[in-house]
Amino acid sequence: MAAKRRAQMVEETRAKLIQAARKAFATKGYAAASMDDLTAEAGLTRGALYHNFGDKKGLLQAVIGQIDAEMVARMRAAQDQAETRWLGFLAEGVAYIEMALEPEIQRIMLLDGPAVLGDPSLWPNQTACLRATTQTIQTLIDEGTVRPMDAEAAARLINGAALNASLWIAAADDPHAVFAKAVEAFRYLAVGLRQAES
Amino acid sequence: MAAKRRAQMVEETRAKLIQAARKAFATKGYAAASMDDLTAEAGLTRGALYHNFGDKKGLLQAVIGQIDAEMVARMRAAQDQAETRWLGFLAEGVAYIEMALEPEIQRIMLLDGPAVLGDPSLWPNQTACLRATTQTIQTLIDEGTVRPMDAEAAARLINGAALNASLWIAAADDPHAVFAKAVEAFRYLAVGLRQAES
DNA sequence: TAAATTGACATACGCTCCGTATGTTTTTAT
DNA sequence: ATAAAAACATACGGAGCGTATGTCAATTTA
Structure with missing residues (x-):
């Protein structure tokens, strides 16, 4: 069961980040949205973001x-x-x-x-x-x-x-x-x- | 004649900045265009820019x-x-x-x-x-x-x-x-x- | 015409933010 | 059980924007 836990957790963090990004991008706009604030609201740090999406543009693509x-x-x-x-x-x-x-x-x-x-x-x-x-x-x-x-x-x-x-x-x-x-x-x-x- | 020199010089610097901005914005895009580089190419500094256009968005408006x-x-x-x-x-x-x-x-x-x-x-x-x-x-x-x-x-x-x-x-x-x-x-x-x- | 004031621009500073490089811990593979 | 790798956090460096301050020329006032 631990075999699936892994991928599932990843999917959850990705979903959290995307959701936080949708909110931030929609309200503040892409340029004004801070990655620090964004990830913090998702209970994470920029490390997770760059690991999953490469960079800020990658996150926007996912959204x-x-x-x-x-x-x-x-x-x-x-x-x-x-x-x-x-x-x-x-x-x-x-x-x-x-x-x-x-x-x-x-x-x-x-x-x-x-x-x-x-x-x-x-x-x-x-x-x-x-x-x-x-x-x-x-x-x-x-x-x-x-x-x-x-x-x-x-x-x-x-x-x-x-x-x-x-x-x-x-x-x-x-x-x-x-x-x-x-x-x-x-x-x-x-x-x-x-x-x-x- | 010195009475007109003043306004004319201002108009020239504004024109220089707008022209440099057109070039920079067109080639690099607004976000990636550096104000330092932009003004330097016009033979000026950011001081002139902020004095004439308020901020980066103001310059874009002028362009x-x-x-x-x-x-x-x-x-x-x-x-x-x-x-x-x-x-x-x-x-x-x-x-x-x-x-x-x-x-x-x-x-x-x-x-x-x-x-x-x-x-x-x-x-x-x-x-x-x-x-x-x-x-x-x-x-x-x-x-x-x-x-x-x-x-x-x-x-x-x-x-x-x-x-x-x-x-x-x-x-x-x-x-x-x-x-x-x-x-x-x-x-x-x-x-x-x-x-x-x- | 001399002094004072305003305007045009340059310089210097702080702050935020992005991207990367380096850890640390947990999971997977052997 | 140990090695390898993945997921994420932390730390660092650099760039850029906006503002605050300084300087010099030009216009105004006396």
Whole structure:
């Protein structure tokens, strides 16, 4: 039984560090988050951190990987409960906007992540979100709902539009009203992708 | 004549610092750019920097203000030489994508800027680019080319799409091919904004 | 024009923080 | 049972930011 204790303990400390990092990065931002404070709050020291993640950027990567997985799950959920594929695609976009409204996701995934690790498309995970959107669009192209075009290109632009919408909403005085405007504009934009009726 | 010498010298040192900062921020990134090295290359010390810009973020703001002005000028130029307003709008978007391909703009305006200063919509300048796009869209709405909708919302989503397109292109192995795909997708998206023919 | 004051910039200091190098203890392997 | 290795803590050095203080030129005032 001691054979498993080892790996389990390691997994626990990694989880503790990631959780503490999520909190610190989200509230203070990556640059202002102190590794000493961070590890202390997890009941550890910087030694554990450097042993497990190499450096500060490594820790950020781990945090991003965790959040990314959660985002994909939520996008799938939104898509699955839509009636048609097209509506599922729209729901996916709206779900993305909603997620990007959360301060934690905004700060870590949208602001600090790209600044520290470079463009998300180069990340190890390849931002699973983007893959999900690309796959959805490809399916819509195959079934003739969307014009024949590069699915990844469409996914990237759509994601970018949704992303900026979120940043806008988050900074607004009246998020609710702005959210409505953004979703309306988003639907119009998406319509541009559709195949002209034959 | 000595009355003007003073202000002129100040303006020169500010210009020197901003130029050195543009170079350093663009090549090393904001976080990795050392104020000591930066000012030394301008033939000055950190004293001048803190006196003129308050702190490191202040210097970044000044740099962003300068670049922003240049971007607006280029977008206007692209729009002015188009035949119709609608084509001018598309040209504006393409121009934005092209500009965002430049490493300096990408690093400073798109990555470090938002991460350090927060969302661009909260910047003092209010990113003049966005204003330009909003105004263009509003004109198109007024003349009936574009559906009645919130012009700023449309501008933000369009800008976001163009932005992500640029980041994608910049990270690609074959930028030229990807650029073509991105522009195609961009045009389709934009069509979604157009008024249905009556 | 001479003295005083303000402004522009340089120098010096302390503080925080990151990364690494070196221990120390517990587990795994032989 | 002893050697090796892993997990984590402790200790050290270096870099960088911001501030406080100093200095010199330029502008103002008398």
